[in-house]
Amino acid sequence: MAGEPQDDCLFCKIVAGRIPATIVRESDTTVAFRDINPKAPTHVLVIPKAHYADAAELAAGAPEVAADVLRETRAVADDEKLDSYRIVFNTGSGAGQTVWHAHAHVLGGRGLEWPPG
Numbered sequence: 001m002a003g004e005p006q007d008d009c010l011f012c013k014i015v016a017g018r019i020p021a022t023i024v025r026e027s028d029t030t031v032a033f034r035d036i037n038p039k040a041p042t043h044v045l046v047i048p049k050a051h052y053a054d055a056a057e058l059a060a061g062a063p064e065v066a067a068d069v070l071r072e073t074r075a076v077a078d079d080e081k082l083d084s085y086r087i088v089f090n091t092g093s094g095a096g097q098t099v100w101h102a103h104a105h106v107l108g109g110r111g112l113e114w115p116p117g
Contacts, residue, residue: 002050002053002057003050003051004050006052009051010099011045011047011051011099011103012051012101015047015096016088024044024076024079024080025076027072029048029050030069031049031067031073032046032047033077035105037106040109040110041110042080042085042108042109044106045103046106047069047074047101047103048062048065048066048069050062050065051101052099052101052102053101054070054089054092054100055102056070056091056096069104070087073087076106080108080109082106084108085107086105086107086108087104087105087106088104088105088107089103089104092103
């Protein structure tokens with residue numbers, strides 16, 4: 001069920017403290033941590049603490065938390081002293097989503113080409 005922690009979800013386990021992560025920020029509704037396979041000098045994931053399968057489900061089910069996620073991406077960029085950065089939400093396996101818990105990638109610290117991938 002959306003919003004409820006999932007026993008088999010990697011990111012829910014990070015939120016619960018059952019799997020370690022390098023946490024860089026935490027709010028009442030979000031956690032931000034470094035990606036274990038970074039694609040840029042700064043690659044931080046910002047996730048809602050509540051479980052939503054992807055960005056679309058998060059936006060529909062908890063728009064206020066979706067806004068919190070976006071606010072935290074800005075805070076991460078400020079903390080990392082990034083003057084420019086990219087925010088990416090992958091939604092669906094064809095777009096590269098591999099963990100079925102909504103998350104924003106904050107990428108920066110190098111030039112980023114367009115279109116990506």
